[in-house]
Amino acid sequence: MASEPIFIPDNQEFTLDQFLLPKNVEREDISSILIPGGTVRNRIKTMAKEIRDDYHNRDLLLVCILNGAYQFFTDLVHYIDGASQTGDNPFYFKFLPVNSYKDDKSTGTLNIGEFDPRVVTGKDLLIVEDIVDSGNTAVGKKFVPGVKPTGGLFQYFMEHNPHSIEMASMTVKRTTASNGFKPKYSGFSVPDKFLVGYGLDFNQRFRTLNHICVVSPTAIQKYNSD
Ligand code: IMP
Numbered sequence: 001m002a003s004e005p006i007f008i009p010d011n012q013e014f015t016l017d018q019f020l021l022p023k024n025v026e027r028e029d030i031s032s033i034l035i036p037g038g039t040v041r042n043r044i045k046t047m048a049k050e051i052r053d054d055y056h057n058r059d060l061l062l063v064c065i066l067n068g069a070y071q072f073f074t075d076l077v078h079y080i081d082g083a084s085q086t087g088d089n090p091f092y093f094k095f096l097p098v099n100s101y102k103d104d105k106s107t108g109t110l111n112i113g114e115f116d117p118r119v120v121t122g123k124d125l126l127i128v129e130d131i132v133d134s135g136n137t138a139v140g141k142k143f144v145p146g147v148k149p150t151g152g153l154f155q156y157f158m159e160h161n162p163h164s165i166e167m168a169s170m171t172v173k174r175t176t177a178s179n180g181f182k183p184k185y186s187g188f189s190v191p192d193k194f195l196v197g198y199g200l201d202f203n204q205r206f207r208t209l210n211h212i213c214v215v216s217p218t219a220i221q222k223y224n225s226d
């Protein structure tokens, strides 16, 4: 059973002197630490246990959406392995590059990398994402609960007849831009701020940060692609 995401309040912030950050990260680039890495990992461990239990006798295929989900994904796989019991079915995984963002804005077009879609046929597919923001990447612009999605990754994979399809996302943003889609498994409900770290980037920067952080307006200006 999937537990509710942990609610991170809008005003939650830890200062940069309360947790360690690598020396090569310029302090002016990060406004605050939103979720310390230890909490992220503990939550992922819980999600892994829930997923392992739910997919006990199933044919689980995890699809890691690159690049953002790489850290969440490796932790998740590690903990799913650890939670596995004698007799549990093995699970499989695939990596899929997808992008739709320029700077801190969604372009609305999904670029999906090369993938042999036949590997999903008959499988219990779990899409692994770093963050759900508008929900467009997941299910397209419009979403009606209980109705087959007409866009996004769900539609893309459903064309190739998986046995089932769900999503696990490390975070879900509380935003007015949301189309209402909620992944079955989600780690944290986060404020509507641009986040970096734990795989999340701003123009390819800050992915390796050990905590989920709020990027500063200074960094957004400095590393803007125009
Ligand atoms: P959506 O299509 O609007 O739901 O956005 C999903 C994708 O946008 C995610 O997989 C991320 O790659 C990217 N994204 C959205 N919000 C953030 C953020 O705060 N930081 C970094 N990437 C983000």
Ligand code: MG
Binding pocket: 065, 066, 067, 068, 069, 129, 130, 131
């Ligand atoms: Mg992503």
